[in-house]
Every structure is written in C-alpha cells, then in structure tokens.
Amino acid sequence: MRNTRRTTFRSAAVVAGAAALLALPVGSALAASPASPGAPGTAPSVRAYVTTVRLADGSLAKVYKAGAGRFEADVLAGSTRLDTLVSKGAAVAYGQSNGLHVVLRPDGTVTSWMEGAPKPAPKPDAAQQITTESSVRVTTPDGRIAKLVDGPKGKRVKVSTPYGRAVAALDLERPSAYDDGWTYRLVQDGKRVKFVVIDGRSGGNSWVYDFDGRLIETYTVDTAKKGGPGLVVLRHHG
Template identity: 85%
Template sequence: MRNTRRTTLRSAAVVAGAATLLALPAGSALAASPAVPGAPAAPATAPVEPAPSVRAHVTTVRLADGSVAKVYKAGADGFEADVLVGSTRLDTLVSKGAAVAYGQSNGLHVVLRPDGTVTSWMEGAPKPGPKSDAEKQARRETSVRITTPGGRIAKFVDGPKGKRVKVSTPYGHAVAAIDLERPSAYDDGWTYKLVQDGKRVKFVVIDGRSGGNSWVYDFGGRLIETYTVDTAKKGGPSLVVLRHHG
C-alpha cells in the first residue's frame, strides 16, 4: 500500500506539470526533469550563488488564445516574456543576444524575438510574418490635412523620408508634391512653397492673382502668419501688412 500511494502521487504531479507548462527546448526540458528513482545520486558540487536578475516591464501583449505575455527587459541584451492565464504563470520565454525564444501549449504558439516583440498564433492558423517595409514606414509617418485659401487640399507628411507636402484638388486629383529638395510648385496662379526657418519647416501659400497675398502654416497645419498686399496706388509702392496668428 505504501508503494502504491507513493506511485500515485508521483504520477499526478507529472500530469499536473505537463498541463501547465509550455513546451521547452529539449535541453531545458531534460535539465528540469525529476531524478529517476533508483538512479545513482549526482556527485555533490559546491552551491553556486545565483546572479541577481533585474527586470523592467516593457509591455503586455494579448496572445492568440486570450492569454497574455508580459514582456520585460532583462539585462543589457535580453528580454523575457511571462506567459500568463489570469494570475497563473504558464512559462517564461527568454531571448538573450540574437536568440529567438519559442514555446507552445494546447495549440498556442508563442515567439519572443531579440528586439522584445512577441507574436502568437493558434495551430492551423497562418503564421504571422514580419511586417513589410511599407507597413513599418506607415507607422512611423504622421500626416495632417488642411484646406488652403485657394480651395486646394494640402497634406503635410512627416516621416523617415523627411517633410513634404502633397497638394491636390478636393476630388483627390494630384496638383503638386514639394519637399525641401524641390521646395516650390505653381498651379493656376497659386504658388506653394516649403521654407526652412531654423529648425522649423513652414508651408507658404501665395496668391499671385491678388498681387501676392500669402498664408504661412507650421507643419502641424496651423496658420501662423498672413501677409496682405495693398496695391491701391496704381504704379506706387505696395504696402505689405504682416499679421501673426496664435
């Protein structure tokens, strides 16, 4: 009876452990396996002081099956991800240097990459691939749209390729595209310019048909200056009135 009871508890412990842990690489699984009954004891070694582990929380990612991965920066060149269901930690994936960490359990696949990003998918579903260059660039770009005094639409784009403005009709037909290398464009009496002012870049709209009335915008799309040309005296000197806006 005593032997039967000991065997039953040991089997239950093994089943419980298999149900909660994500699959580990073969080397790790072997290292974590319990000693085989009856095997000779391993030679005694001097205890090793564990190195202190400092982890800083980076982000929490929702996984494909509804569980979560809490990602931590661990040391100078590593990341760790705790896979959690509620308050229960199923596993910890460790990526150090250029290594990719991988785990799976009950059809869930989880990958922790060297840059700390986590992807997951369910068995049978398409494996998510790396983001395309176009998608990465789109995430890094910002854009603002305004309606210019002449009725054209100006779209301010700021991103890895620098600052640029795309001018189009209200119906979406392209009129002009300017940047700091090609900073000026002309269309139907209107001039559109980009001007470098110290660290700021300004967008200028000039109405040539009115003698040069101008509107100046910052790259957030806000009107910051207007210039009004007084041409009342024919042949006489023109007066330019500058007005600053908030």
C-alpha cells in the same frame, strides 16, 4: 488577453559535433507545433526570410514571415533544427529548456535570456521597427486640400483638389511648385519648417501654416498705388 504558445526544446549550447545528439525525437516539441515546416502530415508553408538572431546561449534563431500575421523562428544548434516557434495573429510563442528562454512576438521579433538573468525588453531588428508619422489636412485659400506630413523621412506636403486630383508634392529637396496662378512652398526657418501658399493673381497675398495645420501668418499686399511697390502687411495668428 494574448494567447501564448509554449513549447520546450533542448539546449542549443553544444559543440557542432554533438549537435545531432540533441535533435528532438519524433513526438516531441516539433510535433506540438502542427504548423511547423516539416512537421509530419503538414504541408510546408511558403516562408520569406526576415533575419537571424543570436540567442542568449550562443545558438541561433532564423526568423521567417509565413503569411499574413504569421511568423516562424527556427531554433538551430549548428545545422540541426531543434524546434520551430510559431506566432500567428496576436499569439506569442514561448520556448524554454535547460535555462534558455526564447520568445517570438507577433511582430516577428525574438528575445532570449538565460535562467536567472533579467528578462530583456524586445529590441526589434532595424528592418522591422515600426515608424510613425503624423499628418494634418488644411483647406488652402484656393479651395484645395493640403496634407502636411511629418515623419521619419522628413516633412512633406501633398496638395490636391477637393475631388482627389494631385496638384503638387513638396519636400525640402523640391520645396516649391506652381499651378494655375498659385505657388506652394516649403520654407526652412531655423529648425522650423513652414508651408506657404501664395496667390500670384492678387500680387502675392500669402498664407503661412505650421505642421500642426495652424495658420500662423498672413501677408497682404496693397496694390492700390499704381506704378509703385505694394505695401506688405504682416499679421501673426495665434
């Protein structure tokens, strides 16, 4: 169960000239957040600015990263800081006053809504969105290891020896590499991308993999007939 930090601050729905009247008195919400920057008796933390979010009542929350697993959000009315929400580890920081609800989540995202309005789902800032990629490793016919990666930056392959020495790196902008008689290639086949391993020393025997790591095709070249073109035999797998 997540630890939820709650605090209360005054409404930020004020005109700039009256903002100073809404500053919290000593001993109020800021004192309830001992790690807040500027809190009495607390050394200020080193903070890196992340983003600014406009809240449901028109006020602002400036979000900072303040160390590993820690985010802080200053709630501002004009130039006056009304409060600072702190999320550390898996804790969710929550503040409310005069109908405004604000949530600072462990990934540094902020959501807000007014009393009576539907609670919005969190919408991470584009710079904070967590992207995912999948990868699979296959042992190629030359005994090397190919890591096939499919992610937000597209499909790519890294080939290395079993001991971790890098041999080749491929993507669709640099789709081919050669090493010690072996060719590694990415091939765009419609919407599908294939990884091809070619043994040049055997005359061109080839193995084709999809990005799930499955061997889907093999090409065998019959070079028994000297002086003439080899016979290519294609086999489909799975």
